Amino acid sequence: MSQNIIFTNRPDEAIENTLNTMDYAGIWILADTNTMAMARSLQSTCPSLSDAKTIEIEAGDNHKSLTQLSHVWQQLSEEGASRHSLLINIGGGMVTDLGGFAAATFKRGIRFINIPTTLLGAVDAAVGGKTGINFAGLKNEIGAFAPAHTVVISTNWFSTLPHAELTSGYAEMLKHALIDSQEALGKTLSFNIDTPDLHALLPLLEHSVNVKRRIVTEDPHENGIRKALNLGHTAAHAFEALAMERNRPVAHGHAVAWGLVVDLVLSHMQLQFPADTLRSVAAFVERHYPAPEIKCPDYEHLIDLMRHDKKNIDRNHINFTLLRAPGEIVIDRTATPDDISTALDILRDLLHI
Numbered sequence: 028m029s030q031n032i033i034f035t036n037r038p039d040e041a042i043e044n045t046l047n048t049m050d051y052a053g054i055w056i057l058a059d060t061n062t063m064a065m066a067r068s069l070q071s072t073c074p075s076l077s078d079a080k081t082i083e084i085e086a087g088d089n090h091k092s093l094t095q096l097s098h099v100w101q102q103l104s105e106e107g108a109s110r111h112s113l114l115i116n117i118g119g120g121m122v123t124d125l126g127g128f129a130a131a132t133f134k135r136g137i138r139f140i141n142i143p144t145t146l147l148g149a150v151d152a153a154v155g156g157k158t159g160i161n162f163a164g165l166k167n168e169i170g171a172f173a174p175a176h177t178v179v180i181s182t183n184w185f186s187t188l189p190h191a192e193l194t195s196g197y198a199e200m201l202k203h204a205l206i207d208s209q210e211a212l213g214k215t216l217s218f219n220i221d222t223p224d225l226h227a228l229l230p231l232l233e234h235s236v237n238v239k240r241r242i243v244t245e246d247p248h249e250n251g252i253r254k255a256l257n258l259g260h261t262a263a264h265a266f267e268a269l270a271m272e273r274n275r276p277v278a279h280g281h282a283v284a285w286g287l288v289v290d291l292v293l294s295h296m297q298l299q300f301p302a303d304t305l306r307s308v309a310a311f312v313e314r315h316y317p318a319p320e321i322k323c324p325d326y327e328h329l330i331d332l333m334r335h336d337k338k339n340i341d342r343n344h345i346n347f348t349l350l351r352a353p354g355e356i357v358i359d360r361t362a363t364p365d366d367i368s369t370a371l372d373i374l375r376d377l378l379h380i
């Protein structure tokens with residue numbers, strides 16, 4: 028999958044240079060109500076964007092919908108976009124997922140550029156080629172694999188991000204570090220995420236995105252090693268679903284942080300993942316993330332939620348991606364309900380809840 032990813036402190040320059048190398052018939056910029064201001068500021072500094080048309084959609088994951096997708100198609104169509112037009116998505120994962128899918132399908136596919144403005148978007152959603160929308164109450168039910176022509180990543184945008192959004196994206200960086208190496212993990216655990224130096228975050232983010240890029244290039248359609256990117260996610264999806272049922276939704280990355288600890292406990296139980304590394308990751312999660320609201324009586328329901336994960340082969344063996352050590356990935360592992368209960372007990376011990 029060819030995808031040009033640029034890491035920069037000057038996104039306006041990078042975008043202008045990229046556009047100068049491309050031939051296109053008109054540019055449309057897609058942003059949500061919160062990121063349109065960032066789109067306008069780019070338009071004022073990039074001459075190639077000054078005449079671009081803008082499409083604004085409502086912010087929030089509940090708006091990653093067919094209604095808004097249809098609004099984007101309609102505007103492109105009414106304003107005369109052609110197969111050679113270019114769509115520029117400026118926003119978090121909601122905008123790059125919906126915009127990428129709109130571009131992948133309009134006139135059987137037009138090129139698009141992603142400019143992620145959240146850390147989660149930069150480290151995960153905007154790169155890797157998965158696009159789509161929620162449908163019939165199901166997340167990412169309709170979509171397509173369609174890589175952006177170029178992704179321009181800058182940490183400058185993150186100065187306005189609420190801290191919880193920043194730590195949410197950072198959990199995916201922690202995941203990438205764990206599947207990469209001990210060295211990457213050490214750097215990620217020692218970065219000051221409380222009062223982050225956004226300049227210093229850029230090279231760490233670059234390394235992290237490259238971990239995802241390497242894995243996605245090897246296995247673009249998730250038949251094998253791409254499952255490494257599911258580390259932490261079997262438990263995370265169950266934590267998110269439980270929180271939704273209680274009408275107390277949690278940020279995706281916060282659930283991933285807890286899910287990573289669960290997977291490292293299982294990794295320790297099954298594959299002798301080093302206990303001291305497990306303890307340092309758990310201490311980091313305890314310090315920077317809220318505590319999960321789970322107690323013993325919730326285990327059965329959580330395990331039931333994990334059983335429904337589409338990655339499972341049968342209902343008594345729940346699929347996990349585990350590690351022997353940082354960087355040593357073992358995909359297609361299973362755990363029994365008893366193992367998972369034990370892991371949840373240890374999670375609560377480690378996080379002191």
Ligand SMILES: NC(=O)c1ccc[n+]([C@@H]2O[C@H](COP(=O)([O-])OP(=O)(O)OC[C@H]3O[C@@H](n4cnc5c(N)ncnc54)[C@H](O)[C@@H]3O)[C@@H](O)[C@H]2O)c1
Pocket residue numbers: 059060061062086087088091118119120121122124144145146147148151152153154155156157158167184185186187188189192
């Ligand atoms: N395609 C993939 O591989 C992939 C991977 C992970 C997540 N996702 C998707 O990404 C979405 C979540 O991404 P997200 O967390 O970026 O959500 P989001 O796009 O909904 O952004 C979160 C909120 O932050 C606002 N925002 C964006 N940039 C901002 C900034 N710089 N300053 C202040 N506020 C800003 C947004 O308007 C929104 O209200 C979900 O839809 C998820 O399914 C996709």
Ligand SMILES: [Zn+2]
Pocket residue numbers: 151199260279283
């Ligand atoms: Zn995730």
